[in-house]
Amino acid sequence: MLGRTAGGLFWMFRYLERAENTARLLDMGFRIALTRPDNAADEWSSVLETAGIRAAYDHKYDSYEQDRVVDFMLRDKDNSSSALAATTAARTNARMVRTALTREAWEAVNECWMAVRKSIHGRISDRDLPDVLRLIRQQNALVRGALHGSMLRNDIYDFSRLGTFIERADATARILDVKYYVLLPSTVPIGSSYDNVQWENVLLSVAGLRSYRHAKGSRINAKGVAEFVILDQRMPRSLAFCYNKIVDNLGYLERDYGVRLRCHKLAEATAQSFKNRTIESIIEDGLHENVLAFIRANTELALQIERDYRFME
């Protein structure tokens, strides 16, 4: 496979994941605005922070009003990682690697782009927002479905999955980076209703509220949430889960190509750091420090994969 093709697949799936994560963050923010309007401005600010675009937003606006934030995150031309920009970038990469995709996978991403572009052509009213966010998630699910259902399990698939999980791990870690303080035991009196909402929000932004209840029971607490989002092997957006997948996919490449590279060592080291680790010891070492170190390691791994597999000259 061409190195450029590997890079195109990797980025196509990073961008798709990014669009979907943006939709989830907006979902969460919108829910808070509906249920706790007093906290809405703070929450929109932290949504922007999590998406890594607050500076760009602040440059343009001086207050965190819902319709502005929504517009900025969905389609603003000044936001290069808006849901629309990310979907367009995914589709552009897909066009570039067209020959590596099945017709089904290509048509799914092309239709995803056409549908998303059409649905967020103009400003989105509150009434239409839930439908638009659902559409973004659904269209992404269709692309994933086409990938799973029609693509050979070979290096093409591996690079696609690597992009997905690197981006997803980054997104989950960013949520933790912005929200780590609500997961620390000592900040506010335990059991207050404020906490409950904050923890629920963390779970909502990783689409894990219902699954948390199924997996860990109906009582939500800080430690449980941190453990679920960082260490739980069953939770498809947890850091540990993402790294298991990354190690798997890099392992398939190693076997397929018969070459072990530096990226393998890096990925395994990060995956290992979650093994036999308790959430208590992570919190004791410093939750925030751990999260920051993870984000750095994840970024380094992405660059190493790019170098090792010659995405660029």
Place this chain on the structure above:
Amino acid sequence: MDELDKPRFFDEMYEADGSARAPYALYNQWLENEDIKRLLKKSAEAEAFFRRTGITFNVYGMQEADERLIPFDIVPRIISGAEWRRLERGIEQRVRAINAFLHDIYHRQEILRAGRVPAELIANNEAFLPQMIGVTPPGGIYTHIVGTDLVRTGPNDFYVLEDNARTPSGVSYMLENRETMLQMFPELFVRKKVRDVSRYPDMLLRSLAAAAPPASTGSDPVVAVLTPGIHNSAYFEHAFLADQMGVELVEGNDLRVVDGRIAMRTTLGYEAVDVLYRRVDDDFLDPLNFNPVSQLGVAGILDVYRAGGITIANAPGTGIADDKAIYSYMPEIVEFYTGEKAILKNVPTWRCSEPDALSYVLDNLEELVVKEVHGSGGYGMLVGPAASKKEIKAFRDKLKTKPANYIAQPTLALSTAPILTKKGLAPRHLDLRPFVLVSPQGVSLTPGGLTRVALKAGSLVVNSSQGGGTKDTWVLEE
């Protein structure tokens, strides 16, 4: 149908009395039982299908968001077996002559010595590449892929309009149009045996592989398609062909010279390419040898080529054979190399570089089509009968300033065929581009081609960049 009542032009489907011509007889029976609403619905479905599949082209100077569809008309263009056999012989003859001409021009130049083609026409031509002098491409093939543009003016009158011998495009539409028709109207293909076109990608791969260079060592030569990238107007076709052949689609920055070969950067390192089907123009092919600012090519590829390290298809410098200034000499060229009269007619052409021709052209601009010698895509041309006084005046000035830059031809009475419009069938002008593959084993013509059709009533310009559409092209098995 009232437009059909005044048949000033030869119509592919209908006789002057409104009955169907023989090749269309069965189709016409089917059509008469069809409901226009259903056909219009089918036509809309086809458009949705093309858009979903991404069969689009980019218009130069437009934003990426403005990818356009080439309109597809669901009424096929049907060619009888007998008509096709004649075209086939004529095209094959012409393509052989073109290859012989290219070999001669880049070697002994017998045709110039014989005075059959003026030497200055070659020497001063931008399409002539001095770097190719004395170079014999692997297998002796210059034009592996040719798309000959034909027009028709009467039952037996086919003319060659252009010999696209550089990087002809449109073959993906031949294949996708057929695919679309098979899905939409399977019942039609049961009634009538239509010759298959779907083997084209396989034949393309074989004929490219058969022209592998001396340096190729493996049993299966490595073939790749070179594209300028996703912003090129024909990108869809580049990706389509690479995909159909199962070969890599490469860009200039994927390639470099490694140990005297052209190699592509894979996830595992550099791998040599044996045959490059390039869809990049000569000028951009090699920044070391041609346009130094080109980002689309590969530095040093021409040197590797000359040393037998790679096959470039089509060969650099083939443009000298399809240049519009050379075009008017094609009958002589065919005769010179084949010893036979040309089977297919050339459109009579006035070379404005010649004073007598120029003065005739200037006196008759209202009736002529004037073309730039190096233009393509329907740009930079004057269609006299359709032009305003102002446009004619502007062209008159251009002609006087740079006469050698232009040729002129009579306005041909291009044949028409019906297209489906909201008001029913209506005749529109069309042309035909069959695709020819040339390998050391021989010349082969795919039975079909790209039919381009003007969508505006009366328009003679069929180019997709100028609002033309396409039709599925049927060659009947008979």
